[in-house]
Amino acid sequence: MVTDSDLTKHLSEAQVSVELQTEDMTLNIGPQHPSTHGVLRLVARVNGERCFDVRPVIGYMHRGYEKLSEVRTYLQITALINRIDWVSGYANEIPFIVAAEKLMDVEVPERAQYIRLILTEMARVSSHLIFMASYPLELGAATPLFFALRDRERVLDLLEGVTGGRFHPNFNRIGGVKPNAGAGPTTKKTPQDLPAGFLAETRDAMSVVLHTCEEIEDLVGGNEIFRARTKGLGVLPPEVGAAFGVSGPNLRASGVKFDLRKVESYLPYDKFDFDVVVGENGDCWDRWWVRLQEIRESAKIIQQAVDGIPPSGPLQAKVPKLIKVPKGETYVRAENPKGEMGYYMVSDGGTGPYRLKIRSASFSNISMLSWILEGVLVPDIIAIMGSLDFVLGDVDR
Amino acid sequence: MIESITNLFSNFWVSLAGKLLLVATMVPVIGMLLGFAEMKLSAKMQSRVGPYFAGGRWGWAQLIADGVKFFQKEDLIPEDADRPVFKAAPILVMVGTVSLFLVIPFGPGLIFEDLSVGIFYALAISSVGTIGVLMAGWSSANKYSLMGGLRAAGQLIAYELPLVLAVVGSVIMAGTMSMSGIVEAQISAGFPFVLVQFVGFGIFMIAALAELARIPFDMPIAESELVMGYVTEYSGFRFLFFFLAEFANMFTLSAIAATLFLGGYWLPFVAESTLEFTGPLILIGKVFLLTFTMIWFRWTFPRLREDQLQTLAWKLLIPLALANIAVTATLKVVF
Numbered sequence: 001m002v003t004d005s006d007l008t009k010h011l012s013e014a015q016v017s018v019e020l021q022t023e024d025m026t027l028n029i030g031p032q033h034p035s036t037h038g039v040l041r042l043v044a045r046v047n048g049e050r051c052f053d054v055r056p057v058i059g060y061m062h063r064g065y066e067k068l069s070e071v072r073t074y075l076q077i078t079a080l081i082n083r084i085d086w087v088s089g090y091a092n093e094i095p096f097i098v099a100a101e102k103l104m105d106v107e108v109p110e111r112a113q114y115i116r117l118i119l120t121e122m123a124r125v126s127s128h129l130i131f132m133a134s135y136p137l138e139l140g141a142a143t144p145l146f147f148a149l150r151d152r153e154r155v156l157d158l159l160e161g162v163t164g165g166r167f168h169p170n171f172n173r174i175g176g177v178k179p180n181a182g183a184g185p186t187t188k189k190t191p192q193d194l195p196a197g198f199l200a201e202t203r204d205a206m207s208v209v210l211h212t213c214e215e216i217e218d219l220v221g222g223n224e225i226f227r228a229r230t231k232g233l234g235v236l237p238p239e240v241g242a243a244f245g246v247s248g249p250n251l252r253a254s255g256v257k258f259d260l261r262k263v264e265s266y267l268p269y270d271k272f273d274f275d276v277v278v279g280e281n282g283d284c285w286d287r288w289w290v291r292l293q294e295i296r297e298s299a300k301i302i303q304q305a306v307d308g309i310p311p312s313g314p315l316q317a318k319v320p321k322l323i324k325v326p327k328g329e330t331y332v333r334a335e336n337p338k339g340e341m342g343y344y345m346v347s348d349g350g351t352g353p354y355r356l357k358i359r360s361a362s363f364s365n366i367s368m369l370s371w372i373l374e375g376v377l378v379p380d381i382i383a384i385m386g387s388l389d390f391v392l393g394d395v396d397r
Numbered sequence: 398m399i400e401s402i403t404n405l406f407s408n409f410w411v412s413l414a415g416k417l418l419l420v421a422t423m424v425p426v427i428g429m430l431l432g433f434a435e436m437k438l439s440a441k442m443q444s445r446v447g448p449y450f451a452g453g454r455w456g457w458a459q460l461i462a463d464g465v466k467f468f469q470k471e472d473l474i475p476e477d478a479d480r481p482v483f484k485a486a487p488i489l490v491m492v493g494t495v496s497l498f499l500v501i502p503f504g505p506g507l508i509f510e511d512l513s514v515g516i517f518y519a520l521a522i523s524s525v526g527t528i529g530v531l532m533a534g535w536s537s538a539n540k541y542s543l544m545g546g547l548r549a550a551g552q553l554i555a556y557e558l559p560l561v562l563a564v565v566g567s568v569i570m571a572g573t574m575s576m577s578g579i580v581e582a583q584i585s586a587g588f589p590f591v592l593v594q595f596v597g598f599g600i601f602m603i604a605a606l607a608e609l610a611r612i613p614f615d616m617p618i619a620e621s622e623l624v625m626g627y628v629t630e631y632s633g634f635r636f637l638f639f640f641l642a643e644f645a646n647m648f649t650l651s652a653i654a655a656t657l658f659l660g661g662y663w664l665p666f667v668a669e670s671t672l673e674f675t676g677p678l679i680l681i682g683k684v685f686l687l688t689f690t691m692i693w694f695r696w697t698f699p700r701l702r703e704d705q706l707q708t709l710a711w712k713l714l715i716p717l718a719l720a721n722i723a724v725t726a727t728l729k730v731v732f
Binding site: 025027028033034035049136137138139140141142143145146147150223225226228229377378379380381382 | 439442443444445540544612613615616619620621622623624696697698699700701702703704705
């Protein structure tokens with residue numbers, strides 16, 4: 001963030017000797033714009049290249065998932081909530097399913113828990129790789145896009161192999177994960193929960209991803225222009241971030257060591273050894289760097305989980321055929337790739353929730369846009385916005 | 398027979414028509430060649446295949462297909478646009494580019510017009526394109542275009558200076574401003590000037606990149622910020638004009654750099670008597686080497702910010718270029 005003294009210094013450099021009479025221009029950035037991640041609209045007042053009074057306008061993509069959830073069964077809702085943050089669709093399902101399980105008091109079998117954990121971390125890797133791809137692109141470098149997407153494809157292939165969906169797996173069921181693929185009354189195949197060779201391929205894919213991280217760190221992080229464009233830009237002090245409800249890598253980049261994977265117990269993360277990566281300054285560079293390190297940590301978790309997964313066991317706890325969640329209410333939150341994602345679920349004992357409040361990470365993360373974009377240059381709007389890594393589906397729901 | 402052709406071409410109007418025809422074919426051909434090279438090279442750098450289907454093998458006809466496509470497109474002019482200015486802008490940009498071909502020596506005597514102030518003319522005429530860009534940005538009645546146009550103006554003013562100053566070193570060494578004179582000076586010196594003028598060469602190439610508005614200096618276009626900058630509102634063959642001008646400009650600026658610093662059409666150990674035939678090939682080879690670097694840069698670097706670019710120009714390149722001139726001039730007097 002540009003402080004006032006910086007600003008005046010800059011302005012004094014710009015003013016040579018003549019005071020120019022200028023008029024502010026209102027610039028509409030979006031909803032159709034290459035770098036607004038979909039249909040975000042910013043209304044900015046610009047004076048030359050400098051922006052004042054940036055107002056985000058959201059809601060172009062509102063699909064009413066909270067309301068739709070009220071008239072659907074629990075099984076149907078997982079298909080919907082995949083589409084909230086579509087670049088990490090799998091991770092959206094977890095807190096919702098865990099909330100329902102908590103109300104029903106169902107114990108999920110260990111193997112199913114491990115599968116959930118592996119796939120959640122894969123979703124995190126693929127989401128962060130998308131960021132690694134799109135952020136340099138927003139700064140003008142096109143090539144990292146292809147490097148990151150090439151190897152994200154490996155991860156998505158694995159996700160697809162298990163769940164059948166690349167973006168929208170719809171894989172979790174209350175009490176476990178989806179019944180075995182290919183095993184049903186008509187096919188009479190032997191039940192097989194993970195595709196053959198999945199674990200070995202996952203190990204391979206993770207070493208590829210780790211190699212890509214090295215490459216990206218070299219190519220993008222080692223680039224002088226990239227450093228010049230991101231370091232010291234868009235600084236988010238931890239207390240401001242916390243006040244706006246910012247979470248996830250964006251908050252950790254500001255130096256706050258807060259990771260729900262360590263705090264909550266929605267998945268057995270306590271069995272794995274991984275670090276919570278924090279940044280120092282909370283600038284764009286730190287947000288980029290923290291995400292890069294998180295890919296590495298996720299790969300570490302996946303490798304441990306692949307080694308530690310129980311070789312066999314049930315995938316599904318005993319639940320009634322017709323799922324009815326007992327009366328009650330609960331809030332379950334999880335560390336999603338974009339930040340804290342939570343579901344406040346109220347059940348009146350029916351086949352669907354009475355009310356479902358979705359707390360999505362991106363909505364809170366961009367709530368500070370007008371604060372952080374005050375007084376920055378037009379190119380920096382894009383650089384800062386890109387570094388926050390939001391998805392419009394996650395903002396508007 | 399040959400004599401009658403020579404006689405025919407000594408007629409001013411006939412030779413003018415011949416030269417115009419040659420340039421008129423050269424610009425699109427070079428534009429397409431470099432455009433295709435950019436597509437294929439960027440594909441290689443990004444582990445892609447690139448154009449593949451058009452024309453059968455290697456997708457060689459991709460750029461021809463693209464060109465045909467542009468002609469079929471509707472020619473849109475925004476309602477609020479300043480129509481005459483909007484229409485004139487791409488033509489002006491093209492004129493600036495085409496006129497540069499005039500002074501590039503492709504071989505001994507193979508030059509459209511050997512002006513005695515060749516390099517001065519080249520640098521002057523290359524600024525005409527800037528006016529075209531500013532006109533395009535202003536007349537489009539689009540805020541992004543306007544910002545792109547203003548950025549282009551600021552950038553091109555800042556980089557015209559290092560471009561001119563970088564050239565001075567070579568001119569001092571050659572003692573002439575004529576382009577073919579500079580090549581001849583390098584032949585008689587026996588080495589390309591880049592060996593002494595490496596600072597000037599570096600500054601020239603950086604400034605040329607900025608002049609071309611290519612990444613890392615593509616702020617006037619800045620796809621992720623300004624949509625397409627000053628070309629946002631252009632479509633059809635007007636857009637094609639900008640597109641071709643960019644690639645043809647890449648060629649001409651590289652050719653000027655090759656002429657001033659790399660010995661132009663001359664290569665050590667190639668017999669001077671064969672230069673009439675090998676000269677154009679040598680020059681084009683050098684030009685392709687330089688344009689390859691430009692393409693390589695484009696697919697490697699992110700974009701600088703406008704103020705960082707100005708800082709680079711005014712605080713680093715211009716002082717460096719001035720120091721280079723001072724040193725060159727001193728050495729010229731001493732030796």
